[in-house]
Amino acid sequence: MNKIWIITKRELRSFFDSLMAYVMIVLFLGFSGFFTWIFGSDIFLVGQASLQSFFGISFWTLFFFIPAITMGLLAEEQKSGTIELLMTKPVSDWQIIAGKFMAALLLICITLALTLPYYFTVANIGKVDHSAVLMGYLGLLFMSASYISIGLFTSSITSNQIVAFLAALFIGIFFHLIFGLVSMSSGGWFASLLGNLSLATHYESMARGVIDSKDILYFLSIIFAGLLGTELVLSRRHASN
Amino acid sequence: MEVSVENLSKSYGFQKAVDSISFKVNTGEIVGFLGPNGAGKTTTMKIITCFMAPNDGDVKVGGLSVQSNPEAVKRHIGYLPETNPLYKEMPVIDYLQFVAEIQNVPKSKIRDRIFEMVNVCGLRGEKYKKINELSKGYQQRVGLAQALIHDPEVLILDEPTSGLDPNQIVEIRELIKKIGREKTVILSSHILAEVEATCDRILIINKGQLVADGTASSLRKQAQDKEIVKVTIEDGNHEEIYRSLQALESVELVDLLPHYTMAFEVQSKAAMNSRKAIFRLCVEKGWSLTEMTPVERKLEEVFRDLTITN
Numbered sequence: 001m002n003k004i005w006i007i008t009k010r011e012l013r014s015f016f017d018s019l020m021a022y023v024m025i026v027l028f029l030g031f032s033g034f035f036t037w038i039f040g041s042d043i044f045l046v047g048q049a050s051l052q053s054f055f056g057i058s059f060w061t062l063f064f065f066i067p068a069i070t071m072g073l074l075a076e077e078q079k080s081g082t083i084e085l086l087m088t089k090p091v092s093d094w095q096i097i098a099g100k101f102m103a104a105l106l107l108i109c110i111t112l113a114l115t116l117p118y119y120f121t122v123a124n125i126g127k128v129d130h131s132a133v134l135m136g137y138l139g140l141l142f143m144s145a146s147y148i149s150i151g152l153f154t155s156s157i158t159s160n161q162i163v164a165f166l167a168a169l170f171i172g173i174f175f176h177l178i179f180g181l182v183s184m185s186s187g188g189w190f191a192s193l194l195g196n197l198s199l200a201t202h203y204e205s206m207a208r209g210v211i212d213s214k215d216i217l218y219f220l221s222i223i224f225a226g227l228l229g230t231e232l233v234l235s236r237r238h239a240s241n
Numbered sequence: 242m243e244v245s246v247e248n249l250s251k252s253y254g255f256q257k258a259v260d261s262i263s264f265k266v267n268t269g270e271i272v273g274f275l276g277p278n279g280a281g282k283t284t285t286m287k288i289i290t291c292f293m294a295p296n297d298g299d300v301k302v303g304g305l306s307v308q309s310n311p312e313a314v315k316r317h318i319g320y321l322p323e324t325n326p327l328y329k330e331m332p333v334i335d336y337l338q339f340v341a342e343i344q345n346v347p348k349s350k351i352r353d354r355i356f357e358m359v360n361v362c363g364l365r366g367e368k369y370k371k372i373n374e375l376s377k378g379y380q381q382r383v384g385l386a387q388a389l390i391h392d393p394e395v396l397i398l399d400e401p402t403s404g405l406d407p408n409q410i411v412e413i414r415e416l417i418k419k420i421g422r423e424k425t426v427i428l429s430s431h432i433l434a435e436v437e438a439t440c441d442r443i444l445i446i447n448k449g450q451l452v453a454d455g456t457a458s459s460l461r462k463q464a465q466d467k468e469i470v471k472v473t474i475e476d477g478n479h480e481e482i483y484r485s486l487q488a489l490e491s492v493e494l495v496d497l498l499p500h501y502t503m504a505f506e507v508q509s510k511a512a513m514n515s516r517k518a519i520f521r522l523c524v525e526k527g528w529s530l531t532e533m534t535p536v537e538r539k540l541e542e543v544f545r546d547l548t549i550t551n
Contacts, residue, residue, distance in 0.1 A: 006339065006342045013331075013335075017330050084287075085320075088291060088292050089343045090343070091312075238294040
């Protein structure tokens with residue numbers, strides 16, 4: 001655990017040192033703030049004291065930003081060779097992966113924490129469904145964790161950050177959009193299978209304030225699959241054949 | 242702590258990088274790893290440091306196997322990779338802090354260790370600079386500092402002095418020698434003089450196989466079974482001296498060195514010695530023997546013989 005935290009600390013610092021964290025936070029707050037308060041179907045247009053519009057826009061901004069955060073996590077280390085340094089220190093592959101995963105997740109937590117003023121503002125304007133807001137944030141966190149784990153995986157398979165970024169978007173878009181769309185336009189067991197695979201379905205039910213163990217299980221499976229894939233790629237290096 | 246490499250093999254695809262190498266390095270020994278490019282030096286080091294797994298064979302560090310016990314092994318090893326990868330965006334001192342933490346250095350000792358490493362590696366003036374602002378030589382020192390920070394029992398250095406200036410090279414060599422008195426050091430290098438100056442023992446590998454193992458002088462002897470002496474004889478006729486030397490029973494070949502020096506290189510027959518005979522010859526003829534030095538073959542020649550003919 002201690003080792004994981006050491007790696008997380010270093011990654012998190014490098015996010016802030018490389019300005020990545022600031023760019024991410026400013027862009028995210030800019031986009032979500034603009035569409036939540038000023039433009040489109042914003043809070044004033046909807047006329048309800050809810051953060052639905054914020055959760056709706058975050059659903060898309062995070063989808064694009066997370067691969068940008070995760071793309072360098074392993075690809076950069078493989079390119080510069082620092083992966084050799086890390087892997088010859090007394091840490092396991094899992095500790096490295098967990099440390100990097102946590103770092104990206106913490107950066108998202110920090111970013112989302114900065115949107116809490118939205119909540120306080122709305123709570124002042126009218127009667128807010130507090131548990132729905134809580135669930136919405138939880139949904140965002142679960143979604144982020146899923147995409148971080150996918151991004152970590154694509155970052156492990158290449159030493160090129162752009163490839164890692166695009167591959168993460170490519171895999172992500174299926175869960176984000178395509179499964180849902182195809183599910184709607186087809187029928188029978190196939191449609192329900194794809195509907196269940198669609199991340200949007202699970203996210204929306206959480207963002208509406210409904211908690212279901214099925215949704216949690218779904219997110220945890222994606223996270224686990226991504227991390228497992230990363231571990232398999234990393235361990236290939238010290239496979240004995 | 243002992244490092245023993247047992248029948249180690251590793252191939253990349255069809256190409257065998259390391260082909261059943263075995264050797265043992267004892268505590269307090271500095272071993273130099275020599276070999277042409279692509280001979281398998283770096284691969285062997287990567288296996289010892291648990292970065293790669295061998296296809297066959299095993300490496301034991303202090304009795305612990307790199308295959309079944311990598312984390313315990315890694316705790317005892319300090320490793321400077323050939324390319325010296327570093328987190329370039331970090332300041333030197335933060336980087337050393339990170340490595341110390343991850344190497345299980347107790348919290349109370351971290352400050353002292355960093356201070357010591359900064360001093361030993363001559364980084365005092367640079368410790369707050371970011372690593373990418375440092376010159377290659379200073380980056381190499383940072384690489385060495387991170388390898389040493391947890392006071393490892395075994396030190397694996399892949400070309401430790403590359404990129405350093407001559408003064409720094411001497412300093413680093415002294416440092417390695419000092420460490421090597423108590424610890425186990427394996428270093429690789431292309432610079433033969435460096436290996437000769439620093440190492441107690443030399444291993445030469447070629448095409449993945451161990452072709453020589455011994456001290457610098459034993460390697461020279463091993464490669465040179467015939468004695469060669471350089472003699473200078475004065476007060477005599479050049480032509481006559483040449484013929485008399487050639488006529489000696491134990492002499493196989495006399496090489497003429499430039500005429501004006503009156504010097505000859507005398508090669509004896511296998512397992513024979515002609516120094517006494519040469520001396521007696523001079524006494525007999527009344528010549529003055531002004532120089533007689535054994536000609537040692539250079540390590541470079543030994544290296545070439547071993548790695549080109551095979």
